[in-house]
Amino acid sequence: MKWSWRAKSKAETKAEDGEGTETGLECDAESIGRRIQRRTDAAGEAAAAAERAAPMLVAERWGGRVAEWGHWLARSPTGVDLIHWWFDEAELTALVGEDRYVERLGELLSQASARDIAAMGLGCTRRVDRACRFAEVCSQDPVVPPGEKLASHRHGEVPGACSSFIDCFSKHEIDVTFADGDRHRSVLLFRDHPGEARLWVDGVRVGEGEWLDKGGFWEGERFFTIRIEGPEDHPEQGIGAMGNQLCTIVSLLIHDAQRGTTRILVPEATESWTDPVLAVRDGAGWVYPTREARAAGGAPDRVFLLDEPEADDPEAGDPEAG
Known part of the structure; x- marks a missing residue:
């Protein structure tokens, strides 16, 4: 007696499939080939269906703008890491804490390419108030003529993406600017207060412990x-004008990306540095108290050699000797 609920034995299953019998198909090479082909076709159809569904899955998870950068992100592990870290902020902050989240965000932005950052959805050189609308162009590889370097100041739509990015909407207030054909870059997370701001230049923290302005050059x-915040005892010190992040008199932080060194210039009592700027001329750095003073072309307040020996370099010798 056969019970309808009884599990079939392997022999019964093979018999129903025509296997294990003299008339079975397992000995028929042509039938085996058809079976393999059916499985291959089914696998191909499944892969094609998954590929068609991928943009929809990405859009559901990270939004349609990220989906448009899919072909680039498939080539950029750092970009994928950045997307995960950026969009999963709440969960990751709960896991590692806010301080570590911010620090890692700065590290990833310091490693990412311009296209990675564009894929995040930040504003760019073309429009600071919205994400890139030209991923089909900006995600392409830039064409650099032989003997030349990637353009430092790029304005979309352009292969390789723009050269600067601004975050107008999150609490981090991100500002990323590439320079020297993307060989250098600055990453500033202002975070709503000069005392909370964090700055990286070429992946190295700069200006730790200082109150930083909202953006540099x-x-x-x-x-x-x-x-950065100027001396409290300066005779002209006071509350900054409306919209300024710092007090009236400020100091100037200068980071040399080529040498990896930082200097901070503090104004003397006779120097009215309300908007100090640097000009590079004749192998020297000229510091003016304001942009207007630099444009006027007068005498600078300070002059220093760009490649003067490091103070702690034992091989430098005495710069005044001879």
Whole structure:
């Protein structure tokens, strides 16, 4: 007697499939080939269906703008890491704490390419208030003529993406600027207060412990400059003008990306540094109290040699000797 609920034996299963009998198909090479082909076709159809569904899955998880960068992100592990870290902020902050989340965000932005950052959805050189709308162009590889370097100041839509990015909407207030054909870059997370701001230049923390302005500038593609809080005892010190992040008199931080060194210039009592700027001329750095003073072309307040020996370099010798 056969019970309908009884599990079939292997022999019964093979018999129903025509296997293990003289008339079975397992000995028929042509039938085996058809079976293999059916499995191959089924696998191909499944892969094609998965590929068609991928953009929808990405859009559901990270949004349609990220999906448009899929072909680039498939080539960029750092970009994928950055996307995960950026979009999973709440969960990752709960896991590692806010301080570590911010630190890792700065590290990833310091490693990412311009295209990786564009894929995040930040504003760019073309439009600071919205994400890139030209991923089909900006995700392409830039064409650099032989003997030349990637353009430092890029304005989309352009292969390789723009050269600067601004975050106008998150609490981190990200500002990333590439320089010298993307050989250098500054990453600033202002975070709503000069005392909370964090700055990286070429992946190295710069200006730790200082109150930083909301944004800096590259001069000559070698020097990154940013205003920082000035001396409290300066005779002209006071509350900054509306919209300024710092007090009236400020100091100037200058980071030499080529040498990896940082100097901070503090104004003397007779120097009215309300908007100090650096000009690079004749192998020297000229510091003016304001942009207007630099434009006027007068005498600078300070002058220093760009490649003067390091103070702690035992091989440098005495710069005044001879």
